[in-house]
Amino acid sequence: DKEEDLKSRPPVVTIMGHVDHGKTSLLDAIRKTSVTTGEAGGITQHIGAYQVATESGAVLSFLDTPGHAAFTSMRSRGAQVTDIVILVVSADDSVMPQTIEAIAHAKAAEVPMIVAINKCDKPDADPQKVRTELLQHEVIVEEFSGDVQDIEVSAITGQGLDDLLEAIALQAEILELKANPDRAAEGAVIEAQLDVGRGPVATVLIQKGTLKRGDIFVVGEQWGKVRALVNDKGERVDEAGPSVPVEVLGLNGTPEAGDVLNVVDTDAQAREIAEYRAHA
Ligand code: GTP
Ligand code: NA
Numbered sequence: 534d535k536e537e538d539l540k541s542r543p544p545v546v547t548i549m550g551h552v553d554h555g556k557t558s559l560l561d562a563i564r565k566t567s568v569t570t571g572e573a574g575g576i577t578q579h580i581g582a583y584q585v586a587t588e589s590g591a592v593l594s595f596l597d598t599p600g601h602a603a604f605t606s607m608r609s610r611g612a613q614v615t616d617i618v619i620l621v622v623s624a625d626d627s628v629m630p631q632t633i634e635a636i637a638h639a640k641a642a643e644v645p646m647i648v649a650i651n652k653c654d655k656p657d658a659d660p661q662k663v664r665t666e667l668l669q670h671e672v673i674v675e676e677f678s679g680d681v682q683d684i685e686v687s688a689i690t691g692q693g694l695d696d697l698l699e700a701i702a703l704q705a706e707i708l709e710l711k712a713n714p715d716r717a718a719e720g721a722v723i724e725a726q727l728d729v730g731r732g733p734v735a736t737v738l739i740q741k742g743t744l745k746r747g748d749i750f751v752v753g754e755q756w757g758k759v760r761a762l763v764n765d766k767g768e769r770v771d772e773a774g775p776s777v778p779v780e781v782l783g784l785n786g787t788p789e790a791g792d793v794l795n796v797v798d799t800d801a802q803a804r805e806i807a808e809y810r811a812h813a
């Protein structure tokens with residue numbers, strides 16, 4: 534893409550951290566809805582993808598992860614979707630095994646990290662212990678003269694959430710993220726499943742271009758023609774541009790998380806590429 538075709542796009546922010554440290558609750562508090570309560574046993578079964586707008590008007594795209602597994606599998610499949618990692622560490626539990634793994638993934642992906650020290654409402658919260666333990670894993674917060682920002686938050690009381698959003702928006706500004714919205718769409722599958730009523734459904738994060746109703750595409754070993762697009766609020770939309778997560782209907786089969794979606798010109802082309810990949 535030529536420089537003049539590039540336009541600003543929202544950051545894609547991935548929430549990572551140890552199990553039960555409050556990733557979904559934090560995102561939930563940010564969105565002021567209630568995803569956690571609706572989850573089976575409070576365990577995240579899939580990746581959620583949502584967009585929010587901050588009070589100052591910045592748009593941020595968030596990806597929730599069930600631990601680190603999905604992120605790893607997506608990276609190993611070549612889909613680099615994250616611009617900023619939010620490392621959630623519980624102030625009572627402090628650094629745990631999946632915290633350390635999340636740090637390793639963020640470093641390998643070479644994306645900036647912001648630490649959200651969560652559950653600061655708890656009587657036994659010890660945020661200073663978190664900062665000290667992070668030091669042992671070469672995550673050096675500003676207080677220790679490092680360049681990693683940490684913010685004390687609580688998903689329950691809402692403490693620090695505005696500061697967290699501000700920090701993300703500021704970091705995004707520094708990154709100067711851009712994409713060309715006026716080209717054939719390209720995106721990455723965040724999750725996909727076979728829906729009883731709707732057939733195969735994929736949640737796709739658009740990375741370049743704009744995906745439109747009627748577009749013909751190939752995604753991994755599958756192909757399709759966009760029958761409907763559904764946004765993160767469950768509303769049908771006509772198109773989705775860069776950094777927008779959207780449910781895509783009209784697939785011939787169910788792709789895998791991390792598969793790349795590309796819009797092509799004809800059905801024949803899409804079928805041919807998908808078949809070639811399936812037999813490669
Ligand atoms: P997984 O997706 O299963 O890895 O968990 P998660 O990191 O998404 O954590 P989740 O949001 O499911 O929260 C786990 C538990 O911690 C729930 O019982 C939440 O109510 C609780 N919790 C989350 N954030 C806070 C907080 O800020 N303060 C307190 N007191 N409890 C919290
Ligand atoms: Na949980």
Ligand code: MG
Binds near residue numbers: 576577
């Ligand atoms: Mg969760």
